[in-house]
Amino acid sequence: MVVGIVQFTLTIPNAMTLKDKRRAIKSLKDRLSHRFNISVAEVDALDAMRTAIIGVSMVSNDQSHVNGALDQVVNYVRNDPNVVMDDYEMEFV
Numbered sequence: 001m002v003v004g005i006v007q008f009t010l011t012i013p014n015a016m017t018l019k020d021k022r023r024a025i026k027s028l029k030d031r032l033s034h035r036f037n038i039s040v041a042e043v044d045a046l047d048a049m050r051t052a053i054i055g056v057s058m059v060s061n062d063q064s065h066v067n068g069a070l071d072q073v074v075n076y077v078r079n080d081p082n083v084v085m086d087d088y089e090m091e092f093v
Contacts, residue, residue, distance in 0.1 A: 003057060003059050004090070006070050006088055007054070007056075008077055008085060008087075012024045012051075015050050021048075021052065039058070040056050042054050058070060074090070
């Protein structure tokens with residue numbers, strides 16, 4: 001069993017309130033989980049108005065499958081017009 005984990009640090013430049021931030025993050029989380037069949041959660045910076053840290057995880061029996069899928073997730077987040085990806089960390093367990 002292989003577990004792939006990615007943690008993203010994101011900036012939401014158009015968020016003027018926490019409600020704006022939460023709307024943008026919820027939209028991103030929903031799109032990611034439906035498109036890639038992964039688990040997604042906001043894991044830190046919950047009360048920061050323009051910063052979000054989200055975690056993504058995927059389980060499989062093939063590391064190359066997990067690696068390829070998580071690379072696609074990183075590219076998807078990088079190209080999302082509503083958020084700016086400041087950093088990400090990927091690891092496998």
